Amino acid sequence: MRLRFGHAAGVAVLLAATAALAQSKPVAGEVAEGSLKGKTLTFVSYGGIYQDGQAAALKDFVDKSGVKLLNDGPTEIAKLQAQVESGNVTWDVVDTDDLPPYVYCGKLFQKLDLTKLDVSKIPEGQVGECSVPAMNYGVVLMYNKEKYKDNPPKSWADFFDTQKFPGVRGIDGSGSPTGGLLEQAFKVAGGDPKTMTVADIDKAIDVVRKLGPDTIFWKTGAESQQLAESGEADMLMMWTGRAMTAVKNGAKYAPAWQDWLVVMDQMTIPVGVKDTDASYALLNAYLGKNAQEILAEKTSYTPINNDAQPKVDASVSAYLTNTPERQKQGYKQNFKFWVPNFAVAQEKWSALMAGN
Amino acid sequence: MSASEPTIPAAERRWAWRPYALAMPALVLLLAVIGYPLLTIVLRSLSEPQWGLQNYIWFFSAPINLTVLQRTFVISTWVTLVCVVSAYPYAYLMTAVGPRIRLVLMLCVLIPFWVSGVVRTLSWVILLQDSGVINSILRSFGLGGVRLIRTQTGVVIGMAQVLLPFMILPLYSVMKGIDLRLMRAAQSLGARPFRAFFTIYLPLSLPGVYAGAIIVFILALGFYITPALLGGPRSTMLSTLVQTQVLSLLQWGRGGAMGVVLLVVTFVLLALAAPVMRSRYREAGRR
Numbered sequence: 048m049r050l051r052f053g054h055a056a057g058v059a060v061l062l063a064a065t066a067a068l069a070q071s072k073p074v075a076g077e078v079a080e081g082s083l084k085g086k087t088l089t090f091v092s093y094g095g096i097y098q099d100g101q102a103a104a105l106k107d108f109v110d111k112s113g114v115k116l117l118n119d120g121p122t123e124i125a126k127l128q129a130q131v132e133s134g135n136v137t138w139d140v141v142d143t144d145d146l147p148p149y150v151y152c153g154k155l156f157q158k159l160d161l162t163k164l165d166v167s168k169i170p171e172g173q174v175g176e177c178s179v180p181a182m183n184y185g186v187v188l189m190y191n192k193e194k195y196k197d198n199p200p201k202s203w204a205d206f207f208d209t210q211k212f213p214g215v216r217g218i219d220g221s222g223s224p225t226g227g228l229l230e231q232a233f234k235v236a237g238g239d240p241k242t243m244t245v246a247d248i249d250k251a252i253d254v255v256r257k258l259g260p261d262t263i264f265w266k267t268g269a270e271s272q273q274l275a276e277s278g279e280a281d282m283l284m285m286w287t288g289r290a291m292t293a294v295k296n297g298a299k300y301a302p303a304w305q306d307w308l309v310v311m312d313q314m315t316i317p318v319g320v321k322d323t324d325a326s327y328a329l330l331n332a333y334l335g336k337n338a339q340e341i342l343a344e345k346t347s348y349t350p351i352n353n354d355a356q357p358k359v360d361a362s363v364s365a366y367l368t369n370t371p372e373r374q375k376q377g378y379k380q381n382f383k384f385w386v387p388n389f390a391v392a393q394e395k396w397s398a399l400m401a402g403n
Numbered sequence: 404m405s406a407s408e409p410t411i412p413a414a415e416r417r418w419a420w421r422p423y424a425l426a427m428p429a430l431v432l433l434l435a436v437i438g439y440p441l442l443t444i445v446l447r448s449l450s451e452p453q454w455g456l457q458n459y460i461w462f463f464s465a466p467i468n469l470t471v472l473q474r475t476f477v478i479s480t481w482v483t484l485v486c487v488v489s490a491y492p493y494a495y496l497m498t499a500v501g502p503r504i505r506l507v508l509m510l511c512v513l514i515p516f517w518v519s520g521v522v523r524t525l526s527w528v529i530l531l532q533d534s535g536v537i538n539s540i541l542r543s544f545g546l547g548g549v550r551l552i553r554t555q556t557g558v559v560i561g562m563a564q565v566l567l568p569f570m571i572l573p574l575y576s577v578m579k580g581i582d583l584r585l586m587r588a589a590q591s592l593g594a595r596p597f598r599a600f601f602t603i604y605l606p607l608s609l610p611g612v613y614a615g616a617i618i619v620f621i622l623a624l625g626f627y628i629t630p631a632l633l634g635g636p637r638s639t640m641l642s643t644l645v646q647t648q649v650l651s652l653l654q655w656g657r658g659g660a661m662g663v664v665l666l667v668v669t670f671v672l673l674a675l676a677a678p679v680m681r682s683r684y685r686e687a688g689r690r
Contacts, residue, residue: 125650220636222651263553266631277534390652397647398467402474402636 076335220264577611
């Protein structure tokens with residue numbers, strides 16, 4: 048009995064110590080019991096299996112903290128801007144694309160106080176001034192195995208070479224330009240992405256334009272998947288999650304991993320949220336090992352906690368991008384260039400997309 | 404004229420406000436959901452990022468905007484033409500058959516109308532794509548494939564199908580009021596069927612054509628989903644550009660200016676078309 052008591056006391060002391068520690072220094076994935084009772088948080092993301100997975104990853108946080116979690120979406124920066132301008136921000140944590148947290152840092156998104164978050168397990172170089180990553184994925188070149196047989200394309204240079212590799216190309220036309228793709232195009236034009244200037248954006252876009260009128264600009268991830276499954280395009284720029292699903296559904300496509308484009312979704316806290324600390328608590332819980340494992344298992348996106356070891360089958364793990372080999376092949380876009388030039392690039396890209 | 408106008412009795416005048424009162428809910432709703440946002444759009448187009456005409460200057464100085472504006476009107480015109488040509492005989496048939504078949508014909512128009520435009524557009528994707536139904540049939544007859552999806556032709560086909568009910572319904576409501584005995588009278592006076600149709604029936608049905616054409620044309624100008632899904636870069640319409648400006652670039656001013664330009668050009672075209680339509684009405688009445 049005494050021994051048991053001793054154990055219990057020990058556990059209690061340990062728990063108290065952890066709680067005290069959590070108070071001073073947050074640990075990713077942990078939240079104090081009942082700390083958000085009676086509060087409501089609205090989490091905004093892109094819907095579908097992705098947001099379902101995120102909700103599942105946050106279930107433990109909800110149960111423990113006692114918070115009421117509402118899901119909303121899809122994320123639209125224009126809507127967020129309207130909320131911030133009118134001073135009535137109802138979105139407490141927002142999942143966004145790659146660039147917006149950098150472009151609107153301090154204007155629409157709060158500068159993050161890193162003493163309130165445990166970012167020690169996030170892969171290197173992914174924490175921004177106004178954002179932490181939500182997950183990692185890639186944009187990968189997928190090609191039709193039956194069309195190219197023994198001589199498959201190996202790089203983006205091949206993607207842009209319609210002489211050596213004839214066939215229809217499919218490109219992400221869902222809205223914003225993909226910086227990495229434009230940098231690869233610029234390389235084909237003989238330039239060096241590291242020293243890119245605004246005028247070079249035109250050169251890069253010209254390379255894309257030269258792919259010709261047959262080029263398909265897909266509007267949604269689902270459409271890109273459909274293009275692969277029906278064989279409409281011979282080479283496709285695809286999000287890894289969609290590529291995996293297409294192949295699982297029988298598309299005769301294979302990835303060319305060289306220089307796959309590293310992309311991520313970002314987690315942000317908008318300017319003017321009602322309870323900043325509650326938003327931080329959600330973010331911190333989201334970064335935890337368990338939460339990230341659940342997220343990866345439900346969505347097949349790559350977790351952003353280095354300790355996470357999701358249990359996924361081979362078809363999924365083939366498209367996870369956090370293996371040492373993939374990390375070596377990945378291509379990171381020149382963030383410093385694209386953030387200040389986002390509007391210019393968007394304008395030029397829109398003109399291309401509108402047939403000019 | 405005014406001297407001979409009958410004076411309205413006082414009792415009747417007392418109730419003259421009633422129709423206005425009954426129209427109030429609709430009026431308030433229109434002001435709230437159309438008037439106010441429209442005003443906001445006009446104001447933002449003139450005030451962002453600062454007061455002035457910069458957004459309009461930008462619109463007319465970027466060639467892509469003018470190309471797309473022109474394309475928007477060309478596509479809408481084609482859609483209207485396709486709708487008139489295909490709806491006219493259909494609406495006529497509806498007036499010529501018995502009630503049961505008419506019901507079937509009416510359902511054929513209305514059922515697709517009740518199905519979401521997105522669903523119908525996605526079915527067009529399946530039909531039109533390179534590996535789709537139409538191309539497979541063509542290929543099985545030994546004919547080469549035709550590029551339909553991501554072309555203007557594909558966009559026009561899809562939009563015309565979505566908008567067809569808006570043409571058939573006004574046409575039918577006008578046509579069913581035309582006394583078919585007039586045609587017989589014309590023929591009994593020696594007119595050949597062709598002549599009778601062009602001098603009697605067509606002019607009498609023109610109000611329906613105009614009404615339908617205007618609705619279809621104006622709806623087509625603002626179409627978004629169908630051109631986005633069925634079209635390629637060369638069939639992008641103005642609404643897509645507005646969407647990019649507002650949602651991707653947060654340029655509400657520019658997006659607003661584009662909307663205002665589209666609205667004004669539409670008004671100008673309608674104003675130009677109005678005299679033609681009116682004179683036709685009068686001609687039809689005289690005959």
